[in-house]
């Protein structure tokens with residue numbers, strides 16, 4: 334059976350970058366059992382061929398890359414991604430798409446591959462570290478990176494996360510990974526034992542891979558880790574978002590949100606006296622619903638939060654809540670308070686069962 338062939342020409346200065354993008358596409362295609370052959374006749378000129386038998390697989394492969402923002406996540410790891418996007422990834426992907434199915438509009442594709450340019454559009458998270466994990470997560474999902482590469486990059490990200498949260502400065506001598514994890518436990522940065530264990534698991538997998546002995550990590554194991562880490566970073570993201578949203582506009586007036594532990598002064602009707610002792614004991618523990626500690630802001634949708642206007646339960650009171658886009662600011666990591674992972678973990682356990 335003959336092959337379908339397409340010639341793609343890009344700026345010769347971008348030859349290496351083009352080659353690298355093709356290599357990543359080939360790897361991704363391989364995981365979809367699609368064989369993509371690429372050769373080059375001169376700098377910037379690539380000939381790409383696919384067996385006609387596999388044209389359907391090729392279409393599906395491209396579609397999946399499109400739907401999951403594949404080129405975008407590929408570009409995320411590159412230092413000069415705007416230039417690489419414009420001169421290499423965009424023309425290559427565009428030609429391949431036209432080759433695969435002609436009805437795509439070039440402008441749409443260009444927007445798609447460049448959408449990260451003016452800030453992050455594709456992502457779900459707003460916290461920087463959480464966003465970086467999100468990118469990593471999707472790069473694994475799209476098979477742009479191998480399981481080991483995922484573990485390696487995640488290990489780096491977790492190390493950086495801990496160093497930042499522990500207040501290390503650049504170049505400062507650091508502890509070993511597992512000691513950093515212990516320290517984060519002591520300082521209530523990573524409160525939950527299970528999450529600390531997961532951090533250490535990632536590091537163990539990474540170290541084993543360094544010796545090239547056990548680079549092959551089963552997909553099932555990796556997807557479990559990736560998913561649980563997704564929930565961990567989702568918690569991180571929710572937590573920082575909540576801490577940043579200090580006030581709220583209710584029925585036309587701005588109020589300070591009530592922090593965990595201060596509810597006692599705001600309840601309507603007032604808290605009965607005989608409950609006060611019990612309450613004092615309750616708030617020594619983390620919030621039963623969202624896991625924050627005393628003095629911290631509850632997460633969005635927490636059933637413990639009290640409405641600052643009417644004193645009823647905030648999630649279901651009758652006050653009219655106004656949402657403001659520009660009300661929200663993300664603080665730098667050094668300004669962030671310490672974390673508590675306990676609820677995330679309960680959530681992980683329930684959400685991951687049956688997966």
Ligand SMILES: [Zn+2]
Nearest residue numbers: 620623631635
């Ligand atoms: Zn709460």
Ligand SMILES: [Zn+2]
Nearest residue numbers: 640643650652
């Ligand atoms: Zn209210």
